[in-house]
Amino acid sequence: MGNKLISFTKKRDELKYRGTTCKNCGHPLELSDKFCPNCSQANSVKKLTLRDFFDEFFASVISYDSKLLKTLSALLCRPGRITKDYVNGKRVSYTNPFRFLLSLAIIYFLAISFNSDFSQLDDYAIDEKASSFIGDNGTLNLNFGDNEQQNELSQVMDSLKIADNILKISERIKKRDSIILSHPTSSFNTYKDSTFGNRFSGKYKVISLLINQKEVKSYSKLLDEYDIEDTNENKIVFNTAKSVSKFSKQPGSFLNELISKLPFATFFFLPLFAIFIWLVYIRKKYTYTDHLIFSFHNQSLLFILLIISFLVDSVFKVDSNGIFITIFSVYLFMAMKRFYEQGTLKTIVKYLFLNTIFFILAGISVILLFTGSLITY
Numbered sequence: 001m002g003n004k005l006i007s008f009t010k011k012r013d014e015l016k017y018r019g020t021t022c023k024n025c026g027h028p029l030e031l032s033d034k035f036c037p038n039c040s041q042a043n044s045v046k047k048l049t050l051r052d053f054f055d056e057f058f059a060s061v062i063s064y065d066s067k068l069l070k071t072l073s074a075l076l077c078r079p080g081r082i083t084k085d086y087v088n089g090k091r092v093s094y095t096n097p098f099r100f101l102l103s104l105a106i107i108y109f110l111a112i113s114f115n116s117d118f119s120q121l122d123d124y125a126i127d128e129k130a131s132s133f134i135g136d137n138g139t140l141n142l143n144f145g146d147n148e149q150q151n152e153l154s155q156v157m158d159s160l161k162i163a164d165n166i167l168k169i170s171e172r173i174k175k176r177d178s179i180i181l182s183h184p185t186s187s188f189n190t191y192k193d194s195t196f197g198n199r200f201s202g203k204y205k206v207i208s209l210l211i212n213q214k215e216v217k218s219y220s221k222l223l224d225e226y227d228i229e230d231t232n233e234n235k236i237v238f239n240t241a242k243s244v245s246k247f248s249k250q251p252g253s254f255l256n257e258l259i260s261k262l263p264f265a266t267f268f269f270l271p272l273f274a275i276f277i278w279l280v281y282i283r284k285k286y287t288y289t290d291h292l293i294f295s296f297h298n299q300s301l302l303f304i305l306l307i308i309s310f311l312v313d314s315v316f317k318v319d320s321n322g323i324f325i326t327i328f329s330v331y332l333f334m335a336m337k338r339f340y341e342q343g344t345l346k347t348i349v350k351y352l353f354l355n356t357i358f359f360i361l362a363g364i365s366v367i368l369l370f371t372g373s374l375i376t377y
Helices: 050-077 081-087 097-115 118-124 147-160 162-182 184-189 196-213 219-226 232-249 251-280 288-316 321-340 344-376
Strands: none
Touching (some): 050 288, 081 321, 097 251, 162 184, 184 196, 184 219, 196 219, 196 232, 321 344
């Protein structure tokens, strides 16, 4: 039956309910056709009943479960084989690699997010207005631990004359901030003709002070009250400063939001990574898409192992990440060797090279995701 759903309602299959035109795509049909050969919809003109509705739902679930079990079995037990089957045309038996990987990535990162209480980090948030090291009496104000620890810290700092240097630096910062806040518009405009790096950092410094000290919470308020020019660059600087300020006050909430976006970072660098696989195996008959499917399948296996590791750690209170990462490393080597059918030495060299590229691209993707999330937070 291929990708056609199992029909549990016998009456919908009866000859008297069959039509000569597909209700879905308009393709001409014969009365002997139970399904449309063009779109696979059931050939039935019978009105949909509640029973029919639930029959189709459970048929979809069972059909997907069957594919899922076959995919998991092939993925876990036969490294590289599932990709070879898929690119050679045996696709109906397996789940879509892209959808399968996306589902696993979302499940894993959701589990990590729910299990890790990053919101506790909000307790350590920085209060911009109360973060000065200078106390009301002009002395250094640092609080660490109990009185005994505080005394030990004070003795060490006095011996190294650290306190005096911190006081001098803090006084300079307060004086600089005071000057900026007394003339924010002129301070902002002094960076107008600077190079991009100096201009951005200078504007950021001014706007950050206005956000934290003057409660400027909207871009429109910044433009109206301080006569700032409305440009795309100024808008980006404001959004960045506002996001960083929010991050400093709610770091836990930021991390929760960041983790929720990580599955999509996976799909950012895997297509780039597939280009390197294609270049490494350029003499092979496989297309770029074939290499991408190979990446999707192996990444899916990694997420499966990470999910199992997460469950083991949660139940038995152990750290099993190292074991499952080792298993994946061996699996990946076997998958490359069997799928691309090359010798052990060649596979080892390409294995080491591609893994290096993988970690570089993954790192860049995380940095870009972190930066983008910080700007838009």
